[in-house]
Amino acid sequence: MKVMVAMSGGVDSSVSAYLLKEEGFDVTGVTLRLWGGDGDSGCCSVSDVEDARRAAFKIGIKHRVINMAEVFDDFVVNPYVESHKNGLTPNPCIECNRKIKFDALLKSALKLGFDYLATGHYALVQKGSSGFRMLRAKDKDKDQSYVLSMLSQQQLSRLIFPLGELEKKDVREIAKQIGLSVATKPDSQDVCFIHSATGRKGFLGKYMAISEGKLVDERTNEVIGETDALELLTIGQRKGVPAGKLGQRRFVTRVDLRERKAYVGPFLNLLVSKAKVKDVTFVNKEIKSGTEIYLQASAHGSPFKGVFFENGELIFKNPQKKVAPGQTIAFYDSVENKEVLGSGVVLL
Amino acid sequence: MVADTTFDINKEDLNSHRLCYLDHAATSPLKPSVKALAIDLLEESLGNPTGAHSLAQRAKKYLEAARESISDVLNVGANQIIFCSSATEANNIAILGSISETKGKKILVSAIEHNSVLVTARQAAKSYGMDLGLIPVDQDGLIDLNWLSDNLNPDVALVSVMLVNNEIGTIQNIEQIGGLVREKAPEALFHSDAAQGTCWVKLSSLQKECHLVSLSAHKAGGPVGVGALYMSSDARIKPVIFGGSQERSLRAGTQNVIGACLMAQAVKDAQDNLEPNLIRIKPLRDKLIDELVKSDAGIRETTSRESKIAGNAHVIIESVGADELLWALDDRGVCASTGSSCASGAITKSHVLSAIGIKSSDYLSGLRLTLGWSTTEEEVAYGANAIVEALHSLRVSHI
Numbered sequence: 001m002k003v004m005v006a007m008s009g010g011v012d013s014s015v016s017a018y019l020l021k022e023e024g025f026d027v028t029g030v031t032l033r034l035w036g037g038d039g040d041s042g043c044c045s046v047s048d049v050e051d052a053r054r055a056a057f058k059i060g061i062k063h064r065v066i067n068m069a070e071v072f073d074d075f076v077v078n079p080y081v082e083s084h085k086n087g088l089t090p091n092p093c094i095e096c097n098r099k100i101k102f103d104a105l106l107k108s109a110l111k112l113g114f115d116y117l118a119t120g121h122y123a124l125v126q127k128g129s130s131g132f133r134m135l136r137a138k139d140k141d142k143d144q145s146y147v148l149s150m151l152s153q154q155q156l157s158r159l160i161f162p163l164g165e166l167e168k169k170d171v172r173e174i175a176k177q178i179g180l181s182v183a184t185k186p187d188s189q190d191v192c193f194i195h196s197a198t199g200r201k202g203f204l205g206k207y208m209a210i211s212e213g214k215l216v217d218e219r220t221n222e223v224i225g226e227t228d229a230l231e232l233l234t235i236g237q238r239k240g241v242p243a244g245k246l247g248q249r250r251f252v253t254r255v256d257l258r259e260r261k262a263y264v265g266p267f268l269n270l271l272v273s274k275a276k277v278k279d280v281t282f283v284n285k286e287i288k289s290g291t292e293i294y295l296q297a298s299a300h301g302s303p304f305k306g307v308f309f310e311n312g313e314l315i316f317k318n319p320q321k322k323v324a325p326g327q328t329i330a331f332y333d334s335v336e337n338k339e340v341l342g343s344g345v346v347l348l
Numbered sequence: 349m350v351a352d353t354t355f356d357i358n359k360e361d362l363n364s365h366r367l368c369y370l371d372h373a374a375t376s377p378l379k380p381s382v383k384a385l386a387i388d389l390l391e392e393s394l395g396n397p398t399g400a401h402s403l404a405q406r407a408k409k410y411l412e413a414a415r416e417s418i419s420d421v422l423n424v425g426a427n428q429i430i431f432c433s434s435a436t437e438a439n440n441i442a443i444l445g446s447i448s449e450t451k452g453k454k455i456l457v458s459a460i461e462h463n464s465v466l467v468t469a470r471q472a473a474k475s476y477g478m479d480l481g482l483i484p485v486d487q488d489g490l491i492d493l494n495w496l497s498d499n500l501n502p503d504v505a506l507v508s509v510m511l512v513n514n515e516i517g518t519i520q521n522i523e524q525i526g527g528l529v530r531e532k533a534p535e536a537l538f539h540s541d542a543a544q545g546t547c548w549v550k551l552s553s554l555q556k557e558c559h560l561v562s563l564s565a566h567k568a569g570g571p572v573g574v575g576a577l578y579m580s581s582d583a584r585i586k587p588v589i590f591g592g593s594q595e596r597s598l599r600a601g602t603q604n605v606i607g608a609c610l611m612a613q614a615v616k617d618a619q620d621n622l623e624p625n626l627i628r629i630k631p632l633r634d635k636l637i638d639e640l641v642k643s644d645a646g647i648r649e650t651t652s653r654e655s656k657i658a659g660n661a662h663v664i665i666e667s668v669g670a671d672e673l674l675w676a677l678d679d680r681g682v683c684a685s686t687g688s689s690c691a692s693g694a695i696t697k698s699h700v701l702s703a704i705g706i707k708s709s710d711y712l713s714g715l716r717l718t719l720g721w722s723t724t725e726e727e728v729a730y731g732a733n734a735i736v737e738a739l740h741s742l743r744v745s746h747i
Contacts, residue, residue: 064671064675065671066669066671066672066675067669067671067696067712070712108669108672111672111741111742111744112672112675112676112679112742113676113679113741
């Protein structure tokens with residue numbers, strides 16, 4: 001069986017390639033060229049490609065680089081910029097998974113005669129009588145099922161995640177034992193096309209106007225501060241928001257780009273009892289309207305209970321911090337909070 | 349016999365057989381005469397050619413013999429040839445080394461130059477506060493002589509136009525360009541990157557028109573790691589690599605004596621066999637393109653055959669990414685490329701295809717097939733079949 005392993009140059013994907021080769025697969029490593037600009041990590045920097053290539057040679061597999069920069073621009077970078085212009089908070093890594101890694105790259109793999117595509121994501125896929133199920137990874141701290149929550153049956157039938165049953169420390173140990181130089185390479189934390197030195201502001205500033213705005217107390221309408229980058233504020237953000245007169249913490253609760261204002265308030269004001277999502281996808285079966293499920297609103301956020309309705313409404317069991325429009329909410333089973341049922345993108 | 353090495357080489361890869369090599373523009377295999385000379389020279393005891401003792405002088409003798417051989421081929425004086433590591437380095441010396449010595453304010457290069465000219469010229473213009481003009485080309489890659497004529501004036505310091513383009517194979521009319529430069533910008537230097545022309549064009553006529561000519565060994569059956577630059581007597585050049593008196597202090601660093609000798613062998617061999625090479629390769633190239641175009645696989649010729657070298661069979665493949673195609677070809681034992689890739693190894697958008705007016709959706713769909721001294725009829729037949737078959741397999745829907 002031929003498998004293409006997406007290799008980013010990091011330890012997870014390198015060990016994934018090794019494990020699959022040991023299992024007897026005919027493995028080829030592929031690194032994507034996605035971004036031609038500055039970036040610290042991910043799929044663009046030549047040093048990451050070299051890391052991946054070196055790991056591939058060490059493991060004894062072929063390695064190639066594929067250019068997907070145009071599709072990446074079209075489906076990840078440009079929407080990222082547009083979302084910010086519209087006051088949304090996008091998650092480009094999820095879009096990259098949705099449109100690039102598990103769409104364009106998967107199609108490419110199948111065209112080139114591969115049976116499967118594998119990545120170093122921490123998640124589990126099981127085949128059962130009712131089709132493929134996706135579960136959280138064994139290593140709860142590293143579980144990446146959230147960013148894979150948009151995958152479909154068709155996709156899962158061709159995907160392998162070799163690290164689902166392993167813990168990160170074991171992965172590094174395997175890398176060390178086989179002599180991979182990336183055994184101690186730190187995990188990349190940031191969006192691959194944003195350089196840590198210039199940050200989001202430096203990146204977005206090249207594509208859109210980023211200007212000042214006022215911070216306004218939402219109860220009193222009093223201007224309590226200013227920001228030099230209104231477009232970069234996220235709902236729920238506390239950084240850059242002055243504390244109240246009694247030292248109480250305040251958070252961004254709403255951003256109005258036209259009025260050039262961000263409204264702030266106490267944490268309580270961030271709490272909402274529901275959300276509405278669009279672009280809902282299901283991994284296996286459709287979730288019946290009115291079903292109680294677990295919801296997770298960020299890659300390592302704490303899951304909370306809520307009820308799913310087919311019109312996209314999610315009614316939370318307990319008030320939760322508002323999820324910014326544009327973010328993804330992943331759905332999990334309500335019993336063990338283990339199985340990924342699907343996801344949706346927050347509208348408001 | 350494979351020698352023991354102290355570094356990691358997968359010995360199964362060495363000497364593995366390739367069915368079909370159509371990437372001579374990237375590099376050509378070592379010619380048998382060059383390989384034989386290499387084996388002899390590697391047995392020799394050669395010192396550092398700068399030294400005083402007899403082993404050093406021996407090395408010097410070989411180096412100068414190589415230099416003379418190349419200067420004979422170009423019909424120039426031996427002291428007008430300097431050796432360096434590559435045509436890329438020769439381009440750098442020609443541009444960066446000359447620009448500080450000129451009085452002009454403008455550099456003109458063709459829009460389809462290799463990056464070792466384009467990027468270097470951009471850098472030179474930036475460093476010296478000069479303007480850089482890109483000479484437009486037509487749909488075959490031939491430079492617009494009217495535009496050149498209109499834009500040449502005494503302000504121009506340097507004109508650089510490559511003899512043969514590395515992607516699409518276009519041969520420029522160096523004589524006409526030289527004439528225009530002499531007429532309209534008599535103080536300007538005219539440089540030509542001739543790296544891709546050694547097997548296809550008579551190099552001896554270049555010295556009549558050009559002040560500077562860059563040469564490559566490995567595109568002509570010689571080794572990688574050596575190149576040369578011809579400089580006319582009125583071309584004033586400053587070094588770009590410092591710290592030694594080698595090559596008349598124009599290019600510091602111990603010379604690659606063996607490389608220079610192999611280069612001389614390869615260049616002479618190529619130039620002596622221009623006509624037989626052309627007669628043998630042209631029909632093979634024509635057959636390859638004809639087979640591909642008539643296969644109904646959405647393949648079209650990129651430029652006219654009359655405008656380019658007989659070994660270039662560049663085609664545009666509709667609605668297939670070059671990355672995937674090259675991969676599928678490699679799986680079938682066919683070596684080809686697009687001619688434009690970045691340091692990561694991924695295919696990049698071709699500025700050459702953009703310059704000749706190919707639509708932007710096809711910038712990543714160019715397939716460069718280049719034939720050379722070792723290409724056989726069987727390879728071409730196999731290659732044509734493999735390409736068509738690979739395309740069919742990529743176009744079948746798998747989802």
